[in-house]
Amino acid sequence: MQISLMEKTVQKRTLKTRARLIAASEEVIQRGGYSALRVEDVVQVAGVAKGTFFAHFHDKDALMEILMAEKLNACFDQAQAGEAPKTVTQIIVAMEPVHSFMTSERYVFDLLIRYSGAAAVAEIGPIAYCFERYFRVLMTWLETADVRQDVAPELLAEGVQAFAMQAMSLKFCALHSSQSFQGRLEVYLQAWLTPTA
Amino acid sequence: MQISLMEKTVQKRTLKTRARLIAASEEVIQRGGYSALRVEDVVQVAGVAKGTFFAHFHDKDALMEILMAEKLNACFDQAQAGEAPKTVTQIIVAMEPVHSFMTSERYVFDLLIRYSGAAAVAEIGPIAYCFERYFRVLMTWLETADVRQDVAPELLAEGVQAFAMQAMSLKFCALHSSQSFQGRLEVYLQAWLTPTA
DNA sequence: TCTATAAACTGACCACGGTCATTTTTGGAG
DNA sequence: CTCCAAAAATGACCGTGGTCAGTTTATAGA
Structure with a gap:
């Protein structure tokens, strides 16, 4: 039938x-x-x-997406386990598991970037979903954190994501290896989230 | 002999x-x-x-690097042709040729990211050199632009680069197609370069 | 239980980047 | 000009992702 x-x-x-x-x-x-x-x-x-x-x-990358998203979601669970971070330093510490996995392999990082956005509206993939989650987690934290209030938390969260990607990129770059990932991200986020001018 | x-x-x-x-x-x-x-x-x-x-x-990507860097450098020449931009909007307009080429193809954008950093100190590739140039051009502009003065131009330039990459990424993402690339970048850079809190 | 049909599986085959032992070409020394 | 060692070019071959016409298996209906 x-x-x-x-x-x-x-x-x-x-x-x-x-x-x-x-x-x-x-x-x-x-x-x-x-x-x-x-x-x-x-x-x-x-x-x-x-x-x-x-x-x-569908192809090898589709499997990679599934496997990486599984790991990433576990990292997000870990990041969200404690209470919401209030300061830049606390945010960086809380996100450490996520950033650590994202930069565990060059190959992983490249795939994450490639699939971070949904190519078609209808088909948001596992990795794109993880990046949405990254954004939402940060936005929630920033709503109650000690940060600038002149722009919306959405915008702040997008910025943090952009700076995190930049810092992770530089982690793979021999030219900028003088500073640590966390140190660099801290400088970025202090300037972004708590400007003094 | x-x-x-x-x-x-x-x-x-x-x-x-x-x-x-x-x-x-x-x-x-x-x-x-x-x-x-x-x-x-x-x-x-x-x-x-x-x-x-x-x-x-050395491989296919090495050729792609050479070809893309050639185009990119022409775009930078064009961007630097006029006088130094002073405002966020002017900066975005000046960089338009560069951003336009970078997002002309998804494949091009992916390659640019992959080779944006020099894997080994000794061998800075053509694309990594272009990203250095991007940074230097921006830094020079920002030294004399109407922007916040509480952080160094170097840091500001790194931030602009991070936000530009973010905006370009979203250009390929169907989920965030409601806003234009330039519109989104303008919002980012106003918040980054001219904070009011 | 038997049968028909759709779902699942198979493996020979293709596309394309990259390798390397061998052959051809070049240009300086005699 | 001839000779020869180094430089350059060759193409058969390989690894790996991906395809698809054909085969096997599961299940609904009789």
Whole structure:
């Protein structure tokens, strides 16, 4: 029997295969990091054919998005565990898990940037969702923090995100390695959130 | 005869082949944009073997860096042609050619970010050099512009760069397409350069 | 239980960036 | 001019992401 509007009827097998692919991916990443993930290795470990991988994920990056978003959300949970930070220094400390993961690998950072925005309105991906979360978490904190009040918390949050991305970029840049990531971000955010002119 | 300290003795042929590869690349890009560039097409147009390409450029991205940096430097020349801008709006207008090229293609923007920092101190690439130039141009302008004086022009310039990158990122994001690039950047920079609290 | 159909899976194949042992060309020394 | 070592060029080959026509498997209906 078929209901007129397209039905999916997903088989149990599908979920099982998908779970095997995810588990295999995590195992491969465990061994050599995200950048070392090869689709052929994943399907070999999972015990399925290559084509099956692409029946479950649109492409390799789609899988990476899922895996990275999972980790990132755990980092956000950690960041939100304590009470809301009030000062620039406290904000940086609270966000440390997130920034740490984001800069754990150059390859990870590049992928995060590429998928930080939803290319099409309808399809906001897991990573784009994480960046939305980054924005919302910061905005909530900034509403009650000791920061300038002349502009909206939304704008302040966008700025913090921009400065954080800048500081993370420079972490991968040999030319600017004289200062630490947290030190640099602190300078940025003091100037952005607590201007004195 | 060979002088002891390593000599290069570059043949004329080398320069000619390299010029042919560059010209062929520009022709291919002319037709389909940067993202459509295929090494096999380039060597076919240039009339050389594939291996020759990699004898002249470390990899495809190295060629892209050279080509994009050439364009970018032309944009900077244009930006610096007039007299130094004084206000936020004038700065945005002056930088328009640069931002326009940077966001001309998603593929171009991604490459620019990836190569914006020098991975190794010794080898600052063409794109990393362009980002240095971006910073220096802004810093010079900001020294004599109508902006806050409580922080150094260096820091202000870094901030403008961070906000510009953020605004360009959002240009590729369907979720935030309600506002224009220049409008968004103007809001950012007013808050960054001329705070009122 | 049997059958028809849609869902899931398969693996040979392709596209494209990149490698390297071998061959060809160049230009200075004799 | 001839010779030869270094420089340049070659193209068969490889790794890896991604495709798709064909095969197998699950399940709804009889």
